[in-house]
Amino acid sequence: MSYLSILESIDWGSHQMARGDSWTRIEVEACVASYLTMLALELNGQRYNKTEYAEALMQKLDGRSRGSVEFKHCNISAVLLALGYPSINGYKPRFNYQLELLGVVESQLAENHVIDAAAQAAVERPAIEIPVSDSLAVWVPAPKPTKVREAAAEYAPNFLPVRRDYLAREARNRSLGRAGELFVLELESRRLHAEGKKALSERIEHVAASQGDGLGYDILSFESNGCERLIEVKTTAFGELTPFYVSRNEIARSNADADRYRLYRLFDFREKPRVFQLPGSIETHCKLDPVTYLARFSG
Numbered sequence: 091m092s093y094l095s096i097l098e099s100i101d102w103g104s105h106q107m108a109r110g111d112s113w114t115r116i117e118v119e120a121c122v123a124s125y126l127t128m129l130a131l132e133l134n135g136q137r138y139n140k141t142e143y144a145e146a147l148m149q150k151l152d153g154r155s156r157g158s159v160e161f162k163h164c165n166i167s168a169v170l171l172a173l174g175y176p177s178i179n180g181y182k183p184r185f186n187y188q189l190e191l192l193g194v195v196e197s198q199l200a201e202n203h204v205i206d207a208a209a210q211a212a213v214e215r216p217a218i219e220i221p222v223s224d225s226l227a228v229w230v231p232a233p234k235p236t237k238v239r240e241a242a243a244e245y246a247p248n249f250l251p252v253r254r255d256y257l258a259r260e261a262r263n264r265s266l267g268r269a270g271e272l273f274v275l276e277l278e279s280r281r282l283h284a285e286g287k288k289a290l291s292e293r294i295e296h297v298a299a300s301q302g303d304g305l306g307y308d309i310l311s312f313e314s315n316g317c318e319r320l321i322e323v324k325t326t327a328f329g330e331l332t333p334f335y336v337s338r339n340e341i342a343r344s345n346a347d348a349d350r351y352r353l354y355r356l357f358d359f360r361e362k363p364r365v366f367q368l369p370g371s372i373e374t375h376c377k378l379d380p381v382t383y384l385a386r387f388s389g
Contacts, residue, residue: 113162117151118194121159125166126198126205129178133208140180162191169195174255175209176328179358183331206254212327213260217269220363225280232355232366232375233330260326261335270325270356271298271308273363278311278321285314306343307351318350325356330364332357335381336372344372 113121124147131138144159151159161184168183169192170176177183199205222228260266275296282291290312298308309321320343324334334355344351348370356365368375 115190115194117154118162118191119198120147120150121162122166122191122194122198125163125178125181126202129170129176130202130204130208132178133176133205133212165191166195171257171331171333173199174257175199175205176212176256176260176332179329209254209256210259213256214263215327215360217263217266217327217359219269219272220359222273222276222280225277225284228277228364230330230364230366232368257326257333258335260328266325266327266359267323268299270359271296271323273325273356273359274309274321274323274354274365277365278309278319282312282314287312287314290314290316304339306337306339320347320351322351322353323356324353325359327360328357330355330357330366336376336378341372341378344370 124143128138128140128143144156148154148156148159160181163178163181164184165187167177167181168185168187171183172185172192173196275294278294279291282288282294293312295310296308297305297310307320307322309323311319311321313319322336322340322344324336326332326334336353344353351370353368353372353375354365355368356363358364372378
Protein backbone atom coordinates (compact mmCIF):
# COMPACT_ATOMS: atom_id res chain seq x y z
CA MET A 91 0.00 0.00 0.00
CA SER A 92 1.43 3.39 -0.98
CA TYR A 93 1.71 6.53 1.11
CA LEU A 94 -1.00 8.27 -0.91
CA SER A 95 -3.42 5.35 -0.61
CA ILE A 96 -2.94 5.25 3.16
CA LEU A 97 -3.60 8.98 3.45
CA GLU A 98 -6.69 8.64 1.29
CA SER A 99 -8.01 5.87 3.53
CA ILE A 100 -7.83 8.06 6.64
CA ASP A 101 -11.02 9.83 7.64
CA TRP A 102 -9.42 13.20 8.28
CA GLY A 103 -12.77 14.96 8.44
CA SER A 104 -13.81 13.10 11.58
CA HIS A 105 -10.38 13.40 13.13
CA GLN A 106 -9.81 15.91 15.91
CA MET A 107 -6.42 16.57 17.38
CA ALA A 108 -5.99 15.38 20.95
CA ARG A 109 -4.70 18.11 23.21
CA GLY A 110 -1.16 17.88 24.54
CA ASP A 111 1.79 16.01 23.11
CA SER A 112 0.11 12.62 22.60
CA TRP A 113 -0.05 11.48 19.01
CA THR A 114 -3.27 9.92 17.82
CA ARG A 115 -3.29 6.63 15.98
CA ILE A 116 -4.24 8.40 12.76
CA GLU A 117 -1.31 10.80 13.05
CA VAL A 118 1.11 7.95 13.72
CA GLU A 119 -0.16 6.00 10.71
CA ALA A 120 0.31 9.02 8.42
CA CYS A 121 3.81 9.68 9.75
CA VAL A 122 4.89 6.06 9.28
CA ALA A 123 3.47 5.97 5.75
CA SER A 124 5.40 9.11 4.81
CA TYR A 125 8.62 7.74 6.32
CA LEU A 126 8.36 4.39 4.54
CA THR A 127 7.84 6.12 1.21
CA MET A 128 11.05 8.12 1.71
CA LEU A 129 12.88 4.98 2.82
CA ALA A 130 11.83 3.11 -0.32
CA LEU A 131 13.10 5.96 -2.48
CA GLU A 132 16.41 6.07 -0.59
CA LEU A 133 16.94 2.31 -0.83
CA ASN A 134 16.27 2.49 -4.57
CA GLY A 135 18.79 5.30 -5.00
CA GLN A 136 16.10 7.79 -6.05
CA ARG A 137 16.34 11.45 -5.06
CA TYR A 138 13.71 13.02 -2.85
CA ASN A 139 13.31 16.12 -0.69
CA LYS A 140 12.79 15.52 3.03
CA THR A 141 11.56 19.06 3.55
CA GLU A 142 8.83 18.66 0.95
CA TYR A 143 7.65 15.41 2.54
CA ALA A 144 7.69 16.95 6.02
CA GLU A 145 5.70 19.99 4.91
CA ALA A 146 3.11 17.84 3.13
CA LEU A 147 2.76 15.69 6.24
CA MET A 148 2.47 18.70 8.59
CA GLN A 149 -0.48 20.00 6.58
CA LYS A 150 -2.32 16.82 7.54
CA LEU A 151 -1.33 16.85 11.21
CA ASP A 152 -3.12 20.01 12.31
CA GLY A 153 -0.53 21.91 14.29
CA ARG A 154 2.41 19.56 14.66
CA SER A 155 5.75 21.37 14.40
CA ARG A 156 8.57 20.37 12.10
CA GLY A 157 10.60 19.42 15.18
CA SER A 158 7.92 17.08 16.51
CA VAL A 159 7.57 15.41 13.10
CA GLU A 160 11.35 14.88 12.86
CA PHE A 161 11.43 13.48 16.39
CA LYS A 162 8.73 10.98 15.42
CA HIS A 163 10.77 10.07 12.35
CA CYS A 164 13.73 9.38 14.65
CA ASN A 165 11.48 7.07 16.70
CA ILE A 166 10.51 5.26 13.50
CA SER A 167 14.21 4.82 12.65
CA ALA A 168 14.70 3.11 16.01
CA VAL A 169 11.74 0.79 15.44
CA LEU A 170 12.99 -0.20 11.99
CA LEU A 171 16.49 -0.98 13.28
CA ALA A 172 14.97 -3.06 16.07
CA LEU A 173 13.05 -5.02 13.44
CA GLY A 174 16.16 -5.59 11.33
CA TYR A 175 15.34 -3.05 8.63
CA PRO A 176 17.58 -0.22 7.42
CA SER A 177 16.56 3.32 8.33
CA ILE A 178 16.77 6.72 6.66
CA ASN A 179 20.09 8.52 6.90
CA GLY A 180 19.67 11.77 8.82
CA TYR A 181 16.96 10.56 11.20
CA LYS A 182 19.06 9.46 14.16
CA PRO A 183 17.28 6.63 15.97
CA ARG A 184 15.60 7.51 19.27
CA PHE A 185 14.57 4.44 21.20
CA ASN A 186 12.03 5.97 23.60
CA TYR A 187 9.13 5.03 21.32
CA GLN A 188 5.73 3.72 22.36
CA LEU A 189 4.55 0.19 21.66
CA GLU A 190 1.76 1.65 19.52
CA LEU A 191 4.38 2.96 17.09
CA LEU A 192 5.94 -0.51 16.90
CA GLY A 193 2.54 -1.96 16.04
CA VAL A 194 1.84 0.60 13.32
CA VAL A 195 5.26 0.10 11.71
CA GLU A 196 4.87 -3.69 11.75
CA SER A 197 1.39 -3.43 10.26
CA GLN A 198 2.46 -1.19 7.39
CA LEU A 199 5.60 -3.21 6.70
CA ALA A 200 3.48 -6.34 6.38
CA GLU A 201 1.58 -4.74 3.49
CA ASN A 202 4.46 -2.83 1.90
CA HIS A 203 5.92 -5.04 -0.81
CA VAL A 204 7.87 -2.09 -2.25
CA ILE A 205 9.93 -1.80 0.93
CA ASP A 206 10.58 -5.54 0.96
CA ALA A 207 11.84 -5.53 -2.61
CA ALA A 208 13.94 -2.39 -2.13
CA ALA A 209 15.49 -3.59 1.14
CA GLN A 210 16.30 -7.03 -0.24
CA ALA A 211 17.94 -5.55 -3.33
CA ALA A 212 19.93 -3.09 -1.21
CA VAL A 213 21.39 -5.64 1.20
CA GLU A 214 22.12 -8.34 -1.38
CA ARG A 215 23.62 -6.08 -4.06
CA PRO A 216 27.17 -7.23 -4.87
CA ALA A 217 29.96 -4.89 -3.82
CA ILE A 218 33.35 -4.42 -5.46
CA GLU A 219 36.63 -3.09 -4.13
CA ILE A 220 36.88 0.69 -4.15
CA PRO A 221 40.05 2.76 -3.72
CA VAL A 222 40.69 4.99 -0.74
CA SER A 223 40.52 8.55 -2.03
CA ASP A 224 41.63 10.34 1.14
CA SER A 225 42.90 8.18 3.98
CA LEU A 226 42.44 10.96 6.55
CA ALA A 227 39.05 12.28 5.45
CA VAL A 228 37.37 8.89 5.80
CA TRP A 229 37.97 8.80 9.55
CA VAL A 230 35.26 10.13 11.86
CA PRO A 231 34.86 10.02 15.65
CA ALA A 232 32.94 7.10 17.09
CA PRO A 233 29.30 7.96 17.89
CA LYS A 234 28.79 9.33 21.37
CA PRO A 235 25.99 8.20 23.67
CA THR A 236 23.00 10.50 23.46
CA LYS A 237 22.79 13.21 26.12
CA VAL A 238 19.04 12.73 26.27
CA ARG A 239 18.09 10.03 28.73
CA GLU A 240 15.84 7.64 26.88
CA ALA A 241 13.88 4.82 28.39
CA ALA A 242 13.90 1.89 26.03
CA ALA A 243 10.54 0.67 24.84
CA GLU A 244 9.05 -2.26 26.73
CA TYR A 245 10.08 -5.53 25.14
CA ALA A 246 7.36 -7.21 23.12
CA PRO A 247 7.86 -10.65 21.51
CA ASN A 248 7.90 -10.38 17.74
CA PHE A 249 5.59 -13.18 16.62
CA LEU A 250 5.33 -12.07 13.01
CA PRO A 251 4.59 -14.89 10.56
CA VAL A 252 7.43 -13.72 8.32
CA ARG A 253 10.69 -12.42 9.79
CA ARG A 254 12.77 -10.33 7.40
CA ASP A 255 15.97 -9.30 9.13
CA TYR A 256 17.62 -7.31 6.36
CA LEU A 257 20.54 -6.22 8.54
CA ALA A 258 21.40 -9.88 9.10
CA ARG A 259 21.18 -10.47 5.35
CA GLU A 260 23.56 -7.59 4.73
CA ALA A 261 25.98 -9.05 7.28
CA ARG A 262 25.99 -12.24 5.18
CA ASN A 263 26.80 -10.33 1.98
CA ARG A 264 30.28 -11.74 1.46
CA SER A 265 31.18 -9.38 -1.37
CA LEU A 266 30.36 -6.36 0.81
CA GLY A 267 32.36 -7.75 3.72
CA ARG A 268 35.36 -8.52 1.53
CA ALA A 269 35.24 -5.10 -0.15
CA GLY A 270 35.24 -3.46 3.26
CA GLU A 271 38.19 -5.54 4.43
CA LEU A 272 40.20 -4.63 1.32
CA PHE A 273 39.37 -0.96 1.91
CA VAL A 274 40.75 -1.20 5.45
CA LEU A 275 43.84 -3.05 4.22
CA GLU A 276 44.64 -0.07 2.02
CA LEU A 277 43.91 2.34 4.88
CA GLU A 278 46.34 0.52 7.15
CA SER A 279 49.04 0.35 4.49
CA ARG A 280 48.74 4.08 3.87
CA ARG A 281 48.85 4.81 7.61
CA LEU A 282 52.08 2.92 8.15
CA HIS A 283 53.65 4.41 5.02
CA ALA A 284 52.78 7.90 6.28
CA GLU A 285 54.42 7.03 9.61
CA GLY A 286 57.60 5.98 7.79
CA LYS A 287 57.06 2.28 8.51
CA LYS A 288 57.17 0.76 5.03
CA ALA A 289 58.59 -2.55 6.30
CA LEU A 290 55.68 -2.94 8.72
CA SER A 291 53.16 -2.07 6.01
CA GLU A 292 54.49 -4.96 3.94
CA ARG A 293 53.77 -7.35 6.82
CA ILE A 294 50.05 -6.53 7.02
CA GLU A 295 48.05 -9.72 6.52
CA HIS A 296 44.46 -10.28 5.48
CA VAL A 297 44.11 -13.20 7.87
CA ALA A 298 40.39 -13.73 7.14
CA ALA A 299 41.44 -14.64 3.58
CA SER A 300 44.78 -16.34 4.26
CA GLN A 301 43.93 -18.30 7.42
CA GLY A 302 40.14 -18.33 7.69
CA ASP A 303 37.54 -16.43 9.68
CA GLY A 304 37.90 -18.26 12.99
CA LEU A 305 40.56 -16.03 14.55
CA GLY A 306 38.11 -13.41 15.81
CA TYR A 307 39.57 -10.66 13.61
CA ASP A 308 40.06 -10.01 9.90
CA ILE A 309 43.34 -8.11 9.50
CA LEU A 310 46.69 -8.29 11.25
CA SER A 311 48.28 -4.84 11.19
CA PHE A 312 50.81 -3.02 13.35
CA GLU A 313 51.35 0.02 15.48
CA SER A 314 54.22 2.27 14.51
CA ASN A 315 56.30 0.71 17.34
CA GLY A 316 55.85 -2.77 15.85
CA CYS A 317 53.15 -4.02 18.24
CA GLU A 318 50.35 -5.99 16.61
CA ARG A 319 46.98 -4.44 15.84
CA LEU A 320 44.15 -6.98 15.48
CA ILE A 321 41.39 -5.48 13.35
CA GLU A 322 37.83 -6.74 12.94
CA VAL A 323 36.02 -5.00 10.06
CA LYS A 324 32.24 -4.50 10.04
CA THR A 325 30.90 -2.94 6.84
CA THR A 326 27.47 -1.53 6.04
CA ALA A 327 26.00 0.46 3.17
CA PHE A 328 23.78 2.25 5.68
CA GLY A 329 24.35 4.87 8.40
CA GLU A 330 26.83 4.97 11.25
CA LEU A 331 24.30 3.90 13.91
CA THR A 332 23.18 0.79 12.04
CA PRO A 333 23.50 -2.19 14.41
CA PHE A 334 25.99 -4.89 13.45
CA TYR A 335 26.49 -8.54 14.26
CA VAL A 336 29.44 -9.89 16.22
CA SER A 337 30.21 -13.50 16.91
CA ARG A 338 30.91 -15.06 20.27
CA ASN A 339 34.44 -15.70 19.03
CA GLU A 340 34.98 -12.03 18.11
CA ILE A 341 33.80 -10.92 21.55
CA ALA A 342 36.10 -13.43 23.23
CA ARG A 343 39.09 -12.27 21.16
CA SER A 344 38.36 -8.61 21.92
CA ASN A 345 38.33 -9.45 25.65
CA ALA A 346 41.44 -11.63 25.57
CA ASP A 347 43.49 -9.16 23.50
CA ALA A 348 41.84 -5.87 24.44
CA ASP A 349 45.13 -3.97 24.30
CA ARG A 350 45.66 -5.00 20.65
CA TYR A 351 42.09 -5.29 19.39
CA ARG A 352 40.21 -2.71 17.31
CA LEU A 353 36.83 -2.92 15.61
CA TYR A 354 36.63 -0.76 12.49
CA ARG A 355 33.06 0.20 11.64
CA LEU A 356 32.87 1.12 7.96
CA PHE A 357 29.56 2.76 6.97
CA ASP A 358 27.88 4.45 3.99
CA PHE A 359 30.20 2.21 2.00
CA ARG A 360 28.50 2.48 -1.38
CA GLU A 361 27.99 6.26 -1.31
CA LYS A 362 30.73 7.88 0.76
CA PRO A 363 32.78 5.41 2.83
CA ARG A 364 33.68 6.55 6.33
CA VAL A 365 35.03 4.67 9.28
CA PHE A 366 35.39 4.92 13.04
CA GLN A 367 37.12 2.56 15.44
CA LEU A 368 36.23 0.99 18.76
CA PRO A 369 39.44 -0.04 20.56
CA GLY A 370 39.57 -2.82 23.11
CA SER A 371 36.73 -5.01 24.30
CA ILE A 372 33.60 -4.77 22.18
CA GLU A 373 31.50 -5.07 25.34
CA THR A 374 32.80 -1.74 26.64
CA HIS A 375 31.38 0.12 23.64
CA CYS A 376 28.24 -1.76 22.65
CA LYS A 377 25.09 -3.14 24.20
CA LEU A 378 25.01 -6.79 23.20
CA ASP A 379 21.64 -8.43 22.61
CA PRO A 380 21.46 -12.24 22.20
CA VAL A 381 19.56 -13.00 19.01
CA THR A 382 20.17 -16.74 18.68
CA TYR A 383 20.75 -19.52 21.19
CA LEU A 384 22.39 -22.91 20.72
CA ALA A 385 20.12 -25.37 22.48
CA ARG A 386 21.49 -28.62 23.89
CA PHE A 387 19.52 -31.40 25.52
CA SER A 388 19.94 -31.17 29.26
CA GLY A 389 19.20 -34.84 29.95
